[in-house]
Amino acid sequence: MKRTSQACEPCKRRKVRCDGQPRCQQCTHTGIPCTYAASPPRRSRKKTVGRGRVVAECRELHTPNNGTKVRNILAPRPNEDGVITSHSTTTFFLEQLEKYDRYVYPMSPVVTAAEIRDMIFQMDTHRDIASFVYVFAAVTLNLTCSESVQRGPETSERIATLLTRSLELRTPFEFNSKPSIVTVMRSLFTQMCFVGLRKLDLGFLYLREAISLVYMLRIHEKDAMRDLEDKERCRRQRAYWECFIHERFTALTYYRPPCLPPLSALPDHDPSIDAELEEGFNKTIKNFRIVDPQFLDFWLGDRSTVTPDWVANKQQQLDNPEWVTEVSRLPMIWQADLIITRHWLRTLTWQIALSNIILSSSATPSMLLSLSFPLQLSNQLRQFLVTIPRQSVGIHGSGLLEKLFEIANTITDVVLHLCYALGDDTVQYIHDILFLKHFVFSFPGFADLGPINLTQKFEMIRDKYPEIKDIELLV
Template sequence: MTQQRASRACDPCKRRKIRCNGQKKCQQCTHIGLRCTYAPHPVQRARKERRRGSVIAECRTWSSSGSVPSSIQSHPNPAFFLDFLPSYIEYVYPLSPVVTEAEARDMILHMNDCRDAASFAYIFAAVTLNLGRSDPLQQESTKRDQISILLTRSLEHRRPFHLDSKPGITDLMTSLFTQMCSIGLRRLDLGFLYLREAISLLYMLQADLDDESAPRWQRAYWECFMHERFTALTYQRPTCLTPLSRLPVHDPSLPEHVEDGFNHNIMNFCLVDQEFLHFLMGDRSGVTVDWIEKKQQQLEDTDWHREVSRLPEILQADLIITRHWLRTLTWQIALSNTLLSSASSPGSSLLSLSFPLRLSNQLRQFLRAIPRDIVAIHGSGILEKLFEIANTITDVVLHLHCAPGNETIQRIHDILFLKNFVFSFAGFQALRPAVLTQKFEQIRLKYPEIKEIELLL
């Protein structure tokens, strides 16, 4: 059979004078990693001798120099990206205090001249959209599409690393923001890939540290450490980073509340040591009552709670929900090793079977005291934590013996509040909500005399 000739060749194949299959991403360009483009209107021009390898040579020059060829300079107006700066400073930077507003602005203004700047500008917009805006349920699919497009554009403009490459802090944060957006889109393996890339860049940057760059490198290290610990606890991925010997060096350029909030977040995840990971993800036969009680004391540190209560609500939300989540995971470790008792007195410790029920009441009081949008801007990570807490609480209600009437009603009210709270977030629909829905039905069957249970369904 004679192969049908393509009616039109792409621009790189025309210039190289080779056969093109006419597809959107033709076989020739895909094979050597060129950007496959089609000019909208062919321009008649005099024939000119040109070597076939010149286009590939241009691509290699572009890759090594970082300059952007004219064929892909079709960026939106810089105002599109600059409009994200206020939200970035308000919602993203307090949790990720590495790339400043001035640096982000500079990258945006140079994105037509530099591939790295273009890649950062797109992922900067994507991560800000992911964390900085709480949209109604009906707009969630549109928002996810926007994030996906921005993430794709960022990846298209990324410059490959070469033997003489010298990455900077923005390259590292490009990888970390890519990880965050990938997780938000439920592309977990892609997220893990770019998290490990960010960690690799940490070590490449470490060789060129000076007194001025050390604080930012330390904050970037700790941020990678926290993301890696969260990924291990939530998605069962291995870890490779160990905690630094100290918190980041004080940086007078940081707002005081941003520095305090970031350091308290580090303290949260430092409690997730290798022993904690081993017990949660592996063999729990070595778990002892002493270990559980020591971890409980660390998690219930009154000084920590007092200090956090003085921070802005946007930082409190992440810190306090994270700590409730860690207390829930610690309780699960104790439960799996049969270290819990049925005692449920007010003074009972984390070793009580009913501990998550008291935890749910504390969490309910906290969530009622802060605006819902304050929780929403933290993205899918905080929803994962709330899901795990709600899932554990429903298990306890299902498997504990029926309590006296008023206590049982209180439990149901707490669960009903958490159910309505977490299901109100658009992103929660991607976190296995059917699991909780099935458990709500089981609770309804267990307590048919309580009318409020009907509201769970």
């Protein structure tokens, strides 16, 4: 081995020859972090620490909080019985690729299944590659195991295990570290998994990490993006917009403050991806661009300045027959996400209007200014849901269920607070609620949202209208 003028810190302490590379051969072999001091201090030979102890100490620096030490990159982990679990095999990861390509990539069109396949076969070459592969598998399971037979406790445990392994394998950001589009998506997938496991604070942490990484990539700077190849520039723009979408959803659902502004334009056209996928993703962006700073200010803060004109403008943006026609031509997975999101945003806009505007009990030019608007919305939603496969909703994970939860919660509030009236309209509203209740409760992930208050409201509706046929089915 060729001598070098400066050895890394672990090699100096162990008194072994270092090749001076950014990650030297000795540290690579022992699986420990490789670091260099700016000006190496002189050390007495008497104070030299034993080689084995240094390796142990360096590994300890890379030990997660639970005390489990990181082994070599692909070392399988035994379960409580000492049996090596099968989820860390190459075959397991390869089996997830088809589901990822069919269900995950269309909604997160940044890292392709072909790229992930290459990473699976390179997992033993770099910790960060292995870390991404583990979180790819975790997010794929999180989004595709929506049926009760699949989404048992063992599925959540497997997702958590894969996620933990991904976090263990991460290398820390150091002075000269540079992010990549893969590290951005690793953080975003981590956020999605934590939200699916109802670890919302951790989800917010990794969402902010993903946003920090897109800033480090300078995706918002046209000059920095100009020199990139067209394909790479387009997918970086899509990664930025996906962070924007997730943050807007988080702000509206979990009341977390947003910080990421929209880009000045949609992602550039990318001929390398499917045209329907590109159109669906762009329409998702447009949905969340409606959630502008004013919308966020009203939702998260003071609503005293909400005006009928503002409400009418949002109604016009959200209720567009031409948009509905365009969406109806897209695959069902996109229709489910786009149309339910529109219904959800219309529900939130109505709630904002309710805070500062006297709503009418009769029909109004703007439906959003009517007290009965959520009930009319529930009927529209029911007519849509009966036309699509159930899986088209479940495949979106907890995000779409959260939106349906908010819609159902608002509808039940309206029924409870409107004056008692046992007419045909009321019967129709109750049946719409019955349908929505059975639909959303059929997804095992819905129970994780803690719908106990919603169940109590169903009981109150049953007690209020005992004469209605099938009302007992509401509870």
